[in-house]
Amino acid sequence: MKYVSTRDNSKEFSFSQVFLKGLADDGGLFIPKSIKKFDKKKLNLLSKLNYKELASEIIYSFTGDFIAKNNLKKIVDKSYSVFREKNVVNLIQVGDRKILELFHGPTLAFKDIAMQLLGNFYEYYLNKKKDNINIVVATSGDTGAAAIEAIKGKKGINIFVLHPNNRISLVQRKLMTTIKENNVFNIAVKGNFDDCQNLVKLMFADKLFSNSIKMSGVNSINWARIIAQSVYYFYAYFLINNDKHPVNFSVPTGNFGNVYAGYLAKKMGLPINKLIVATNQNDILHRAILNGIYELGQAVETISPSMDIQVASNFERLIYDLNDRDDKRTLLIMKKIKDKGQYNIEKNKLNKIKLNFDSYSMNQKQIIKTIKLVYNKYKIVLDPHSAIGYGAFDSVKLKGNNVVLATAHPCKFPDAVKLAIKKKQKLPHSLKHIMTERENYEILPNNLQYIQSYIKNKIQ
Numbered sequence: 001m002k003y004v005s006t007r008d009n010s011k012e013f014s015f016s017q018v019f020l021k022g023l024a025d026d027g028g029l030f031i032p033k034s035i036k037k038f039d040k041k042k043l044n045l046l047s048k049l050n051y052k053e054l055a056s057e058i059i060y061s062f063t064g065d066f067i068a069k070n071n072l073k074k075i076v077d078k079s080y081s082v083f084r085e086k087n088v089v090n091l092i093q094v095g096d097r098k099i100l101e102l103f104h105g106p107t108l109a110f111k112d113i114a115m116q117l118l119g120n121f122y123e124y125y126l127n128k129k130k131d132n133i134n135i136v137v138a139t140s141g142d143t144g145a146a147a148i149e150a151i152k153g154k155k156g157i158n159i160f161v162l163h164p165n166n167r168i169s170l171v172q173r174k175l176m177t178t179i180k181e182n183n184v185f186n187i188a189v190k191g192n193f194d195d196c197q198n199l200v201k202l203m204f205a206d207k208l209f210s211n212s213i214k215m216s217g218v219n220s221i222n223w224a225r226i227i228a229q230s231v232y233y234f235y236a237y238f239l240i241n242n243d244k245h246p247v248n249f250s251v252p253t254g255n256f257g258n259v260y261a262g263y264l265a266k267k268m269g270l271p272i273n274k275l276i277v278a279t280n281q282n283d284i285l286h287r288a289i290l291n292g293i294y295e296l297g298q299a300v301e302t303i304s305p306s307m308d309i310q311v312a313s314n315f316e317r318l319i320y321d322l323n324d325r326d327d328k329r330t331l332l333i334m335k336k337i338k339d340k341g342q343y344n345i346e347k348n349k350l351n352k353i354k355l356n357f358d359s360y361s362m363n364q365k366q367i368i369k370t371i372k373l374v375y376n377k378y379k380i381v382l383d384p385h386s387a388i389g390y391g392a393f394d395s396v397k398l399k400g401n402n403v404v405l406a407t408a409h410p411c412k413f414p415d416a417v418k419l420a421i422k423k424k425q426k427l428p429h430s431l432k433h434i435m436t437e438r439e440n441y442e443i444l445p446n447n448l449q450y451i452q453s454y455i456k457n458k459i460q
């Protein structure tokens with residue numbers, strides 16, 4: 001399995017280069033040279049596996065000579081043994097749709113599913129190479145906690161997490177800042193998530209800096225995260241595919257990561273019908289799919305903070321695909337987006353998008369209404385992100401099996417949930433202690449040099 005960059009596909013990369021680097025040196029995203037499609041027979045075999053077995057099979061088809069299959073199996077087992085569900089996820093019926101709960105990991109959001117695996121990949125690789133690295137990552141709230149949980153205490157790795165100061169929920173912050181291991185560093189940036197993401201991108205681009213600290217990234221463009229996330233689309237599909245009706249997924253998204261993983265599953269041969277891109281008021285993806293105009297706006301703060309994003313980084317992978325894997329064209333389009341803040345998607349390409357995707361955007365009032373409605377009717381509490389996914393099916397009418405991806409546990413966003421159902425969400429017993437423990441984080445200005453020297457000082 002070889003990989004290329006979306007902006008220059010003349011050079012080839014191995015899986016370990018792809019997962020360690022995250023982003024290509026030319027600013028592009030890594031993507032497999034070609035994607036192997038499972039045939040009907042193989043899909044049938046996969047459908048009989050439990051979650052861990054299925055994950056090993058799917059992930060192994062992307063890792064090349066990075067790891068032997070029996071070692072991968074051990075890593076997958078270890079990664080998913082920390083989940084509260086034996087099969088990692090849980091599929092429940094709620095009214096006329098199904099909810100795929102992805103939040104049974106240690107930090108209560110779907111990001112644990114990919115991040116636990118990544119943490120163990122790092123450990124495996126660094127142990128073999130006797131090397132060390134520094135991870136720098138931006139978070140809109142959930143990535144940071146999942147990454148810290150996966151990396152804390154591991155040998156040869158430090159992790160620096162940049163979050164937007166005062167723009168994540170209290171529980172989100174405490175999950176990150178109460179971790180005591182001395183390889184964990186939290187930075188609250190005076191800015192929004194896009195500022196944090198931009199700082200990390202600039203640090204990567206500064207070769208002198210990134211090479212000197214052996215910088216590595218785990219944000220949602222990391223290919224290893226995408227493949228780990230594609231697994232639950234297969235798993236859920238196989239659980240319900242005893243009838244002949246189409247299967248649709250509604251995916252709360254901001255960075256186009258989770259929903260792209262669904263698209264990848266489809267490209268691997270899983271016969272998914274439609275993927276709904278469900279956004280909050282930061283609706284750049286909804287506008288792009290509706291009108292063909294991908295236009296950057298100002299990020300606004302919402303009660304679904306993990307999706308308060310305007311630059312949907314993973315969208316570049318779809319752009320590359322739509323342009324028939326033309327790297328020069330992709331580079332041109334990405335430059336246009338950067339310079340002009342806009343990309344007009346050609347009609348024939350928009351039609352291709354609409355074959356696979358639908359979209360939807362929900363405002364605050366509707367989110368609260370949806371949480372309330374679902375609770376009153378079914379006694380199920382949705383978090384504000386999952387509520388957007390749920391509500392999308394009321395607007396985008398699709399026949400067949402409609403599956404909502406529930407991306408976070410409601411107790412992670414108690415204030416938003418309380419607005420809707422006047423009830424306080426309790427943390428699971430194992431996490432109660434974070435509310436009273438001492439927090440550790442530094443509030444720093446939105447300034448590249450400042451943050452670079454902070455990081456350099458810490459790793460001296």
Ligand SMILES: *Cc1c(COP(=O)(O)O)cnc(C)c1O
Nearest residue numbers: 142253254255257258306407408
């Ligand atoms: C990160 C996150 C999302 C969005 O994920 P993408 O990678 O942007 O698709 C949605 N919901 C929750 C709870 C998240 O943490």
